[in-house]
Amino acid sequence: MAGGSAIRGSRVGAGPMGEAERGESAPREVFSYYCAKGHVTRPSFAVGDDREIPAEWDCTRCGLPGGLDPNNPPEPLRNEPYKTHLAYVKERRTEAEGQELLNEALDALRARRGFVAAE
Known part of the structure; x- marks a missing residue:
């Protein structure tokens, strides 16, 4: 006697799917x-x-x-390259402003450590 299922090899919902079963x-x-x-x-x-x-x-x-226009396709998207923190800072500050901030920070650091600025 052969065992098994009569629907072996198929799954639930399987069967001929056509316009008649799905609709138009x-x-x-x-x-x-x-x-x-x-x-x-x-x-x-x-x-x-x-x-x-x-x-x-x-x-x-x-x-x-x-x-949709074959003669005028849209421009490719422009990907911005990765920017470092320094690149963003340089966008906001000029070289002179950066140098001034650096000198202020160094003077404050020297004052905390007890160094006297040579003039």
Whole structure:
């Protein structure tokens, strides 16, 4: 006698899935998005009065933003390089201001340690 289940090899919900079981698919429209590298991405969107088609769509090949105009794709995003703390300080202060602050800090340090400034 062979043992086992009659539905061996299948899972819950498995079976022929077609239009009859799912219902009709919504009508769709395909749009082409063009990135700066010349790639084309074609997502589809449901047709309807209340739909909003995005102006940009990320390229599936390179990740750059793509636009609907093939002759004028959006500019690639500009990534700012990592800045150190010193780089941010230099943006806020001029060289002369930095030197003045440094001299003030050194004078205060020398005064705390008991050193006399040579003049």
